[in-house]
Amino acid sequence: xxxxxxxxxxxxxxxxxxxxxxxxxxxxxxxxxxxxxxxxxxxxxxxxxxxxxxxxxxxxxxxxxxxxxxxxxxxxxxxxxxxxxxxxxxxxxxxxxxxxxxxxxxxxxxxxxx
Amino acid sequence: xxxxxxxxxxxxxxxxxxxxxxxxxxxxxxxxxxxxxxxxxxxxxxxxxxxxxxxxxxxxxxxxxxxxxxxxxxxxxxxxxxxxxxxxxxxxxxxxxxxxxxxxxxxxxxxxxx
Numbered sequence: 001x002x003x004x005x006x007x008x009x010x011x012x013x014x015x016x017x018x019x020x021x022x023x024x025x026x027x028x029x030x031x032x033x034x035x036x037x038x039x040x041x042x043x044x045x046x047x048x049x050x051x052x053x054x055x056x057x058x059x060x061x062x063x064x065x066x067x068x069x070x071x072x073x074x075x076x077x078x079x080x081x082x083x084x085x086x087x088x089x090x091x092x093x094x095x096x097x098x099x100x101x102x103x104x105x106x107x108x109x110x111x112x113x114x
Numbered sequence: 115x116x117x118x119x120x121x122x123x124x125x126x127x128x129x130x131x132x133x134x135x136x137x138x139x140x141x142x143x144x145x146x147x148x149x150x151x152x153x154x155x156x157x158x159x160x161x162x163x164x165x166x167x168x169x170x171x172x173x174x175x176x177x178x179x180x181x182x183x184x185x186x187x188x189x190x191x192x193x194x195x196x197x198x199x200x201x202x203x204x205x206x207x208x209x210x211x212x213x214x215x216x217x218x219x220x221x222x223x224x225x226x227x228x
Binding site: 100 | 205214221222
């Protein structure tokens, strides 16, 4: 079975600073990886996904993530954050046979302050 | 605009009543939808897979008589929390299986049982 670990429950950062949100996964087979963002009292919005090919994936809102198979990681990065990036971020994994059985990490709350 | 509509967004009701939550796929004929539950500051846990025209598939530990799912058309799945109690208070989110694309999520329903 697949699992996802997000070690940082909360990441405080100042506006315009860079940020990295960490995600490690566990799986014995090939997977798809995702980052979702959740704003308060809302559902999840897909930021980016890794399916295959280039290990550096670019998403919406200036975010990017790098798939590292040897370290089983898929860390999310943004070079300069905005106040509006304050939200909960979830890393998720599924088998590379489809998009059905999503397994989510416990989430990282990004707090951007002026 | 939103492609998955969830209604209501917030509901408060007395203990012992039943509550119905609707999930509509606005731009896709969805044979499969998913229902998730999210406790405060926690991740999403898959409750069940909703299958159009057939019975839902429930995850281990989810009471199927407590959480009734109906998927009578390709655009609508409903989750009914029967005889709700305070411990059922949570954030419920649906998503649509779009086949060869990642799931699209609704905005969620916050259920508060008094």
